[in-house]
Amino acid sequence: MSDSQGPLWEVFVQKKAGQPFVHCGSLHAFDKEMALQNARDLYTRRNEGMALWVVPSSAITASSPEDMGSFFEPANDKVYRHPTFYQIPDAIGHM
Amino acid sequence: MENKTYEDLFEAKLAKNEMIEPKDWMPENYRKHLIRQVSQHAHSEIVGMLPEGNWITRAPSLRAKKVLLAKVQDEGGHGLYLYTAAETLGISRDALLDNLHTGKAKYSSIFNYPTLTWADIGAIGWLVDGAAIMNQVMLQRTSYGPYARAMVRICKEESFHQRQGYEIMTHLAFGTPEQKAMAQDALNRWWFPTMMMFGPPDAESPNSENAMKWRIKRETNDQLRQRFVNQTVPQVEYLGLTVPDPKLKWNEAKKGYDFSEPDWAEFKNVISGNGPCNKERLGARVKAHKEGAWVREAAAAYAKKQNQSIAA
Numbered sequence: 001m002s003d004s005q006g007p008l009w010e011v012f013v014q015k016k017a018g019q020p021f022v023h024c025g026s027l028h029a030f031d032k033e034m035a036l037q038n039a040r041d042l043y044t045r046r047n048e049g050m051a052l053w054v055v056p057s058s059a060i061t062a063s064s065p066e067d068m069g070s071f072f073e074p075a076n077d078k079v080y081r082h083p084t085f086y087q088i089p090d091a092i093g094h095m
Numbered sequence: 096m097e098n099k100t101y102e103d104l105f106e107a108k109l110a111k112n113e114m115i116e117p118k119d120w121m122p123e124n125y126r127k128h129l130i131r132q133v134s135q136h137a138h139s140e141i142v143g144m145l146p147e148g149n150w151i152t153r154a155p156s157l158r159a160k161k162v163l164l165a166k167v168q169d170e171g172g173h174g175l176y177l178y179t180a181a182e183t184l185g186i187s188r189d190a191l192l193d194n195l196h197t198g199k200a201k202y203s204s205i206f207n208y209p210t211l212t213w214a215d216i217g218a219i220g221w222l223v224d225g226a227a228i229m230n231q232v233m234l235q236r237t238s239y240g241p242y243a244r245a246m247v248r249i250c251k252e253e254s255f256h257q258r259q260g261y262e263i264m265t266h267l268a269f270g271t272p273e274q275k276a277m278a279q280d281a282l283n284r285w286w287f288p289t290m291m292m293f294g295p296p297d298a299e300s301p302n303s304e305n306a307m308k309w310r311i312k313r314e315t316n317d318q319l320r321q322r323f324v325n326q327t328v329p330q331v332e333y334l335g336l337t338v339p340d341p342k343l344k345w346n347e348a349k350k351g352y353d354f355s356e357p358d359w360a361e362f363k364n365v366i367s368g369n370g371p372c373n374k375e376r377l378g379a380r381v382k383a384h385k386e387g388a389w390v391r392e393a394a395a396a397y398a399k400k401q402n403q404s405i406a407a
Contacts, residue, residue, distance in 0.1 A: 045252075
């Protein structure tokens with residue numbers, strides 16, 4: 001969406017080293033540096049993170065809710081992908 | 096037929112307490128209702144910076160000044176979370192701002208009252224943010240995902256606002272007789288406008304029925320108002336101040352206070368643009384937006400130039 005406020009960016013924050021980057025919201029900015037600085041001021045005013053990603057919202061491709069059923073259907077009938085599908089003799093204990 | 100199925104899915108999600116997300120199908124009236132409510136909420140955060148900003152240069156200590164700056168900055172942040180939540184409903188930031196600047200969109204009537212003394216900064220944090228928190232805690236479970244997520248962030252930050260306000264009130268209420276009188280005066284002026292923040296009585300609230308049906312709101316205006324009074328009266332008593340309502344009385348049967356309704360004619364008048372500060376507030380917003388235009392243009396020109404040099 002073109003705007004006098006600059007394009008939309010999605011912000012991802014990493015709370016601590018080693019943890020995944022999690023989406024926390026979006027903002028408007030005109031370029032990468034401004035997006036990063038705005039993200040710092042907007043989403044990490046209280047030490048919520050130690051690393052940030054900003055991504056132009058237009059670069060994100062999302063699955064659509066209408067197709068959700070058929071799109072994720074292949075995973076529905078594959079219980080053998082879960083550990084509890086398999087019988088392990090009691091004598092073995094935890095595996 | 097097709098539409099019916101979508102509507103059924105939507106209703107089923109609400110019934111299961113599942114959130115509606117931006118790409119989900121939603122009834123047009125649900126979308127409109129949310130755009131109105133979320134943008135009004137965003138505008139309130141942004142306009143709410145003005146009455147408090149009035150005291151930044153005159154805060155009584157460096158500590159008080161730092162705290163107030165941080166609080167006003169938070170309000171700006173809250174406005175931005177909410178604007179982006181509203182934008183997921185398909186309205187641009189420019190259109191949202193335009194609606195505010197032209198008076199098409201409303202903001203909370205409370206910000207059309209003046210901040211006359213330092214005690215008003217205490218009263219706003221304690222009462223106005225206190226009332227806002229009550230509403231926002233409920234909205235953390237609102238049915239629209241982006242709105243609910245913005246609310247979770249806001250509620251985390253809002254608690255400091257209320258506490259810093261009450262701290263100002265304790266300093267004044269336990270200070271000199273003049274300071275205590277100043278605290279009482281602020282309470283007198285802010286009590287009823289704060290009660291109005293929860294909106295008109297349920298019987299006369301035009302938007303309440305849909306808001307409850309769609310689980311945008313989960314409690315009614317009157318329920319929230321009652322809870323606010325029950326919670327706040329003991330805090331007033333601790334300060335040794337008096338609620339400016341002669342009808343305020345504990346009602347053992349309902350385990351809550353009986354209290355006077357605010358003056359709803361005044362509420363309507365302020366909402367319609369005739370409060371003490373409506374023109375000043377909106378004027379300040381429009382001026383800031385206009386005077387910032389060259390910054391937005393320069394930033395856009397710079398970004399364009401950078402992109403060209405990358406492409407070359």
